[in-house]
Amino acid sequence: MERREVSFRIQRYNPQVDRAPFYDNFRIAVEKGITILRALNYIKEHLEPRLTFRAFCQAGICGSCAIRINGVSRLACTTQVWDVLTGGGDDPILIEPLDNLEVIRDLVVDIDPIMEKLKRNQSWVKPAIPEEELGRKEHIVSDEQFETINAASDCILCGSCYSECSMMQVNRDYISPPVLLKAFRMNNDTRDTLGCQRLREVTTDNGLWDCAHCYKCMEHCTKKIPIMDGIHHLREEAFARGMTHTEGARHAQAFFDDIRDIGRLKEVTLPLRTKGVLGSLGMVPLAIKMGLKGRKPPLLVKRIPDIERVRDIYDRLEADRGGEVVGAIHELPLRSAPRSGGCL
């Protein structure tokens, strides 16, 4: 059995005694095949009983042990030490708590904000069946309809995407990827009746339209769920349902129109089209500040030479509407159930 000494550089913080987080180093002998969680357990049992982390199922299904390993959010129980060694195995493995959540102690973070957001965005199915008739008969659901929500229902709420999300870095009130994924899962469940209501909640401020398309949620999902696909589908659903009057939707529409018409963005009128006249007035101080720093958007934007080629892309995408998201990197891309009709 292959064996070697490995160093772990672990972020520690006990608010009762420490003024700020610091790093502790532990060097232990590890066998090949050992997971990060086994290594943490070893350190806790043999070297530092005060080392604090969560762990439960040890099989990648409960989501308790998500932490950052060498800067990347992952499950400690399914990550092998050998797979995260760098520098020929001589560099210490960096172990830190999830990002974008308050640290309670060492590697334990407060996940209540995720629970609160799930609640606020009605992350549940409300069936049409009246209460007293529950359990009498099954809904008929086709295999295809099941497959639509199958991958999204793999989510274990581990918080890795929440920790990786770029938007969460700048706005803790942002709805967050797991909650958007749940909204996708519920809104594409043929048994649910809350679609419009949920979508309206999801598209309010700090919601669906704030996603910055960085794809980090999807890249780091511990269950390999193509979360970003779900977010795209929700946006399409918002348009299909006529929810085009929110700032986010208008902003997206303005981008869509400009690129189609001239192949580039007309930045000067963008605030007007997104926020309207009154809303844009609020932007004036920012515009002046930007202007003083030399950030002036071009007043006249010319159409690009090969605009036909851009329109060709639009046409092809239009023809493929409702299909898989182009460029999905996962084996099971999320498909969306065709949605039509507006919301009252």
Next chain:
Amino acid sequence: MEHRYDIVIVGAGGGGMFAALEAVRTNPRVSVAVISKVYPTRSHTSAAQGGVNAALGNKDRDDTVELHVFDTVKGSDYLADQDAVDYLCGQAPSVVRELENLGAPFSRFADGTIAQRPFGGTVKDRCCYCADKTGHTLLHTLFEQCLRRGVTFFNEYFLLSLEHADGDCQGVITLNMATSAIETFVAPVVILATGGHAKMYWNRSSNAAGNTGDGQAAALRAGIPLKDMEFIQFHPTGLRKSGLLVTEGARGEGGYLLNRHGERFMARYAPQKMELGPRDLVARSMETEIIEGNGFESDAGSYIELDLRHLGAEAIKKKLPQIRELSMHFEGVDPIEEPIPVRPTAHYSMGGIDATMARTAIRGVYAVGECACVSVHGANRLGGNSLLDILVFGKRAGQEAALEAPERKAHGITPPAVRRAADEIRSYANHERYERYGIIREEMGKAMGDNVGIYRVEERLRTGVDEIHALRERFRRIRLFDTGTVYNTNLIQILELKNMLDLALCVAVTALERQESRGSHYREDFPRRDDGAWHRHSLCTMGSDGEVSLGHKAVTMGKYSLETRSY
């Protein structure tokens, strides 16, 4: 700090959350709190992979509740209480449909009905599933519905004790894990739904780190007997290195068990059902093959191969995606290319808090799911019946609790009881103590695995009892090294170990006592079932001196009388 509720539910797995939902639905005026040492979606219900049994008849049109009852009673080796089994199987179709109605994503047949697959020990294909993540999806569905109903959760609260006054429930004493403060929950009705205790086998167990039987231990100390504790199910297919589980669904879908001669050896043990014999029989057969030298050898111990290759890549990816992932993560084996190395692992506790249709000996206290022994699983549980158990009895307890709570009154929890709990916790940090948690826990797992495992014999069982006694003695000198009050996991480890040691003693003592072989309990020195002497439940109680005394209780029979069990 004192909280007051009409109903307090301890445990937020499938049983606890279904109880909570049903309680608020039955009587919206009762106040309900759910206390859990982990966030609800972390609960071990999530690890149930294969499915939940219900005679829906979507696959085999001629399946009936009666056949489900028969399979369950036979599977239990006739130790199950048949009135409880009747209720379990009778309610199965409606609870499964109810979960479906509330959004649980079940896999589907071509006609759009809930898909059903074959499972071990049954005459019909009745196991409803969602790929190989059934428990996970049921748990999340229940959590979502609890959010919808505004159920109050106290997450990361640890149960310290169950309190009663002359047999009337008063509530529970808990530890707030984030602050280490002792908080009491005064309630006339308490539902214990704390899960199983098979983690006492530690490295030889498929269980989550927290399946330490906290509710069982609290009930035992409060004077409620534990029933049939000797019956621990060893699941046939744990991964060789980690003990993690490969669902019975893998065999349900057609997987083979092979010894090192490439032989499907189950043909010699269960010629009819082959790999889909009941779990006790398959686990024992595998162990026999290994003992007789027919297993594969490796650094990580001897093993048997579970071969899925002939199912094809597509079926494996679609129906067993998690199993494929686990095999790759933990064994470095892709089941599409290679067989999975497996061996039996401690998995499920059939025994638990003695309960009659979820009610216990303390008025106002209910117990449901794996922490309870109702008893529907008897000496051996069928795959697909554990999710069913938590749903059916969770729901029933919730209903009854909602009707009972307004009729009862809790006076409160006495200051001396609270003081005792606080003193105990403080005492662990005493400087004169020196025993280490990790060492005692490791020795406990070994003592149980070596002496109270799949094959049992008097001499080893006596050794097991002695070793657990000795470990409990050493536990009195265990040292809490982390003396902080913020999220003290070292303290939780010690409290869990105390619970496991008390329950391990009950398992070892009752296993020694039962001089017959029945279901999961196999005595090499008494290889036959002995209905004359032992067709009865065993009971354990614990005196204030910490010693266990034994009793027994009759089995409730019904339509099916005692028969030889063969497959």
